[in-house]
Amino acid sequence: MAIVAIDKLTKRYDGGAEPAVRDVSLTVADGEFMVLLGPSGCGKSSVLRMIAGLEPITSGTVSIDGRVVNQVPARDRDIAMVFQSYALYPHMTVYQNLAFGLRRRSVPAAEIERRVKGAAERLGLTSFLARKPHALSGGQRQRVALGRAIVRDPKVFLFDEPLSNLDAALRVSTRNELIKQQSEIGITTIYVTHDQVEAMTMGHRICIMDRGEVIQVGRPLEVYGHPANTFVARFLGNPPMNLMKTELEGADGGLRCRVAGTAIAIDGRFESGGANSVILGVRPEDLYELPAPPGLGPMAEIAVRVIAVEPLGAETLLVLASADDAQEFIARVGRQTKLAPGDRTTIALDTSRIHLFDAASTRAIPRRRS
Amino acid sequence: MFLAPALVLYAAFMVYPVLRTFYNSIHSIKPQGVQEFVGLANFRELLSTDLVFWKAVGNTAVFAVIATVADVLGGLLLALCLYSRPPFAKLLRVVWFTPVLMSYVVVGVIWVWIYDYDWGLANSLLRWLGLGAFEQSWLGDPHTALGSVMATHIWKWLGFNMIIFLAALSALPAEVLGAAELDNCGWLAKLVYIIVPMLRPTIVNLTVLSFIGKMMIFDLVWIMTGGGPLWSTETVSTYVYKRAFDWNTFDLGYPSAIAVLWFFIIMIFVVLMTRVFRQRDKLEF
Amino acid sequence: MGTTRSSWLSYVRRSPLLLFLVFYTVVSGGPFLWVAAMSLRTTPEIFAAPYAFPSRLHWEKFAEAWTKSNYGTYFWNSVIVVTTAVVLITVLGAMVAHALARYRFRGSRLVRFAILSGLILPPQLMILSLFQILLEYGLYNTLTGLIVVYVAGHLAITVYILEGFFAQIPQDLFDAARMDGYSDFEIFWRITLPIGVPAIFTTVTLNFIILWNEFLYAVVLLTDDDKRTLPLGIMHFMGSHQLDVGMLATGLMITIAPIILLYGFFSETMIKGMTAGAVR
Numbered sequence: 001m002a003i004v005a006i007d008k009l010t011k012r013y014d015g016g017a018e019p020a021v022r023d024v025s026l027t028v029a030d031g032e033f034m035v036l037l038g039p040s041g042c043g044k045s046s047v048l049r050m051i052a053g054l055e056p057i058t059s060g061t062v063s064i065d066g067r068v069v070n071q072v073p074a075r076d077r078d079i080a081m082v083f084q085s086y087a088l089y090p091h092m093t094v095y096q097n098l099a100f101g102l103r104r105r106s107v108p109a110a111e112i113e114r115r116v117k118g119a120a121e122r123l124g125l126t127s128f129l130a131r132k133p134h135a136l137s138g139g140q141r142q143r144v145a146l147g148r149a150i151v152r153d154p155k156v157f158l159f160d161e162p163l164s165n166l167d168a169a170l171r172v173s174t175r176n177e178l179i180k181q182q183s184e185i186g187i188t189t190i191y192v193t194h195d196q197v198e199a200m201t202m203g204h205r206i207c208i209m210d211r212g213e214v215i216q217v218g219r220p221l222e223v224y225g226h227p228a229n230t231f232v233a234r235f236l237g238n239p240p241m242n243l244m245k246t247e248l249e250g251a252d253g254g255l256r257c258r259v260a261g262t263a264i265a266i267d268g269r270f271e272s273g274g275a276n277s278v279i280l281g282v283r284p285e286d287l288y289e290l291p292a293p294p295g296l297g298p299m300a301e302i303a304v305r306v307i308a309v310e311p312l313g314a315e316t317l318l319v320l321a322s323a324d325d326a327q328e329f330i331a332r333v334g335r336q337t338k339l340a341p342g343d344r345t346t347i348a349l350d351t352s353r354i355h356l357f358d359a360a361s362t363r364a365i366p367r368r369r370s
Numbered sequence: 371m372f373l374a375p376a377l378v379l380y381a382a383f384m385v386y387p388v389l390r391t392f393y394n395s396i397h398s399i400k401p402q403g404v405q406e407f408v409g410l411a412n413f414r415e416l417l418s419t420d421l422v423f424w425k426a427v428g429n430t431a432v433f434a435v436i437a438t439v440a441d442v443l444g445g446l447l448l449a450l451c452l453y454s455r456p457p458f459a460k461l462l463r464v465v466w467f468t469p470v471l472m473s474y475v476v477v478g479v480i481w482v483w484i485y486d487y488d489w490g491l492a493n494s495l496l497r498w499l500g501l502g503a504f505e506q507s508w509l510g511d512p513h514t515a516l517g518s519v520m521a522t523h524i525w526k527w528l529g530f531n532m533i534i535f536l537a538a539l540s541a542l543p544a545e546v547l548g549a550a551e552l553d554n555c556g557w558l559a560k561l562v563y564i565i566v567p568m569l570r571p572t573i574v575n576l577t578v579l580s581f582i583g584k585m586m587i588f589d590l591v592w593i594m595t596g597g598g599p600l601w602s603t604e605t606v607s608t609y610v611y612k613r614a615f616d617w618n619t620f621d622l623g624y625p626s627a628i629a630v631l632w633f634f635i636i637m638i639f640v641v642l643m644t645r646v647f648r649q650r651d652k653l654e655f
Numbered sequence: 656m657g658t659t660r661s662s663w664l665s666y667v668r669r670s671p672l673l674l675f676l677v678f679y680t681v682v683s684g685g686p687f688l689w690v691a692a693m694s695l696r697t698t699p700e701i702f703a704a705p706y707a708f709p710s711r712l713h714w715e716k717f718a719e720a721w722t723k724s725n726y727g728t729y730f731w732n733s734v735i736v737v738t739t740a741v742v743l744i745t746v747l748g749a750m751v752a753h754a755l756a757r758y759r760f761r762g763s764r765l766v767r768f769a770i771l772s773g774l775i776l777p778p779q780l781m782i783l784s785l786f787q788i789l790l791e792y793g794l795y796n797t798l799t800g801l802i803v804v805y806v807a808g809h810l811a812i813t814v815y816i817l818e819g820f821f822a823q824i825p826q827d828l829f830d831a832a833r834m835d836g837y838s839d840f841e842i843f844w845r846i847t848l849p850i851g852v853p854a855i856f857t858t859v860t861l862n863f864i865i866l867w868n869e870f871l872y873a874v875v876l877l878t879d880d881d882k883r884t885l886p887l888g889i890m891h892f893m894g895s896h897q898l899d900v901g902m903l904a905t906g907l908m909i910t911i912a913p914i915i916l917l918y919g920f921f922s923e924t925m926i927k928g929m930t931a932g933a934v935r
Contacts, residue, residue: 054548075554087545091567100563101553148549385769387784388776448679456669456676464922465684470929471914473868475886476907479893480686483900489705491689529683533930586777589870593890610779611875614786622783629779636777 297352445531
């Protein structure tokens with residue numbers, strides 16, 4: 001159990017024009033499950049490797065339990081890591097794989113046996129202990145990789161996209177397995193992924209990174225509901241948030257913006273920043289077919305033309321274009337719809353749930369606290 | 371169509387000669403094309419009364435075993451040196467490979483000079499270091515001749531093994547080495563527990579390849595010592611040559627028999643070695 | 656904080672390694688520099704001070720070696736034999752490799768087995784019979800005979816390398832060509848060869864080095880001085896003029912000069928070429 005704190009971490013690779021990681025600061029609380037989320041190349045794996053000690057740090061510090069560990073070699077940081085490709089020792093049996101780290105640390109044989117058998121049981125690997133990795137399936141290898149980390153009983157767990165090599169069904173079950181294990185064992189965990197579903201379901205908090213920088217940190221639902229910029233807004237949520245460029249008109253007291261001709265009252269709900277060019281964001285689930293269900297905020301109605309209808313079984317996605325063809329957006333509606341491609345209709349937008357972003361900086365315009 | 375010209379050549383000058391050698395081995399071939407079927411007499415004489423043959427076998431065996439081990443280990447060592455990314459690694463790689471490209475003749479002459487008693491580098495160096503007591507007639511003394519030739523041969527081939535090992539080392543998955551790092555492995559532990567076991571297929575391949583090459587060695591020995599002094603560097607192949615072309619009685623049957631026998635011995639060893647060292651399960655990574 | 660200190664420390668820790676690097680570089684490269692120096696000194700100079708730098712660069716020794724000591728002849732013999740053989744091996748080898756890689760026909764397995772087993776045959780198994788055969792056909796002691804033997808003997812490794820490469824060319828290219836009406840030979844000429852250039856380059860390099868340095872077959876199958884290739888020339892000179900170290904050194908330089916020259920420009924290709932056979 002430990003607190004991991006990184007402060008202004010920067011990483012420059014030789015020959016790289018831009019730093020791969022830029023001034024990243026983050027604190028992970030004891031026992032917390034922190035997810036580093038971001039697209040490929042955003043620097044999240046580099047951050048993880050620097051915490052592990054497998055990558056030299058250009059500047060900044062990494063501390064574990066208050067102690068700066070920049071100069072401490074990886075093996076002395078009391079950290080265990082699960083790699084994307086599992087990184088099992090191919091010439092050793094499962095038992096040997098699990099026991100290796102302990103043997104290298106001169107743990108007494110009896111203790112090794114106890115821990116290995118314990119971890120194996122916990123993960124359902126007991127019948128595989130004598131096998132070598134090539135004789136295991138992907139999911140089994142994953143569990144061995146996890147077991148290797150558990151057996152070490154470290155202060156921190158690090159995961160580097162461990163589920164990306166598994167097929168979809170296995171991914172879901174293993175994900176739940178990991179959540180269960182982590183909450184039972186309670187070790188501080190830092191988990192890197194590019195999959196937002198993993199991030200939303202597994203993390204206590206998520207940290208979104210893009211191009212080497214931290215964009216936003218917070219609890220999953222918080223980040224979902226209050227994205228800091230358009231990047232985060234579109235990264236979380238599938239299908240992604242609809243973004244529409246528009247202008248603010250009128251003045252305080254009658255502030256509006258137009259979407260496809262329909263005026264949407266903004267009035268007093270957002271901090272006035274002075275910017276007039278804004279991006280309006282509305283999630284697909286906040287667009288409704290008429291008649292809209294009761295209990296929602298003030299609705300605005302927009303004339304649209306249906307481009308495509310995608311029935312998914314549990315819900316239907318509508319790909320729509322505004323009547324003047326200026327905007328395109330996606331709406332998430334109920335199980336069935338009577339609409340067909342080419343239809344012209346009106347949809348309702350829940351204006352209490354819109355987001356506004358500054359068009360120039362793409363940063364969110366904060367809501368006024370009332 | 372495509373194969374015809376090549377196959378004809380190949381058949382005429384590779385397949386046919388091999389078969390003919392087998393044929394020769396059971397005959398006694400005298401000059402002027404006189405041939406006489408002698409059955410297994412050549413082999414019998416070879417195995418029972420030919421002391422030179424057995425000395426040659428002994429020399430060749432010693433050579434093959436020791437030089438192979440030294441070669442493979444040395445190549446691995448050099449590869450590890452370059453793997454740890456020292457300065458000028460690329461240049462070093464090129465320079466260290468140079469001996470491999472040279473003809474045995476060139477290498478042989480150079481090392482004959484190095485081993486020269488009076489002005490050769492070996493003895494001069496010893497004298498310069500004050501170890502003059504150790505100076506030898508490296509190639510002239512039956513006790514040191516074989517070792518000296520071996521040293522030269524190893525010098526020539528280390529670079530080859532080094533390149534192969536370097537390629538294999540670069541193919542090792544970085545994440546596995548990272549995992550070893552986290553499992554409290556310093557460079558020595560990584561080497562012993564992870565790298566060498568994972569390199570096992572390469573090590574086995576190179577050992578077999580090396581062994582075969584050394585069992586057939588001719589060029590270097592011929593240039594440096596011609597098999598002397600006193601048969602101390604006589605190898606099976608130099609003996610075959612001598613028996614065929616340098617002997618007072620001309621008989622091609624006998625050396626053919628030697629060649630045939632030796633071929634079978636090499637084959638047996640190769641099969642044995644691959645059997646014994648073969649990895650039962652594939653090292654998938 | 657500790658960056659300068661730790662890199663200094665790491666230098667100290669690595670000093671045994673660095674020492675070894677220097678040591679081995681001297682060991683592997685030194686002898687050649689020595690020969691290069693000796694090739695420009697006269698024999699008396701060498702005996703007086705074997706390890707000194709040349710005081711005067713005796714470039715005329717090369718001319719002397721070329722003409723008086725016959726190295727010129729040896730050089731040209733080597734060039735003729737090696738280039739002809741390499742060309743033939745490449746052409747024939749590519750044809751065989753193409754056939755084996757692309758076509759399935761009766762006997763293909765037998766052919767493949769026969770050719771690939773040539774990889775492991777010891778030369779002793781064949782030289783004696785080759786000696787007889789060449790004698791019988793009047794090819795003994797001729798450059799032609801040697802060339803023929805070289806080609807036959809080194810087809811195996813070339814076919815092995817090229818076949819592996821050719822087999823990886825996607826079949827679709829060939830199917831498309833066949834549908835476009837190309838004949839078998841045209842397919843070989845226009846598709847396999849151009850795409851196979853890197854691998855062919857590799858085998859050409861490999862064959863060149865091996866044959867330039869080849870000794871055993873040459874020493875058995877050639878006897879006339881004016882037919883000798885460079886390795887034989889050196890050997891002969893060594894036998895008769897053992898003490899003329901200076902001239903020998905010059906001869907050695909003539910022998911290794913082409914290789915060193917090529918190595919300087921093409922080191923990567925040559926390294927890859929020489930080790931191509933062993934890297935599975």
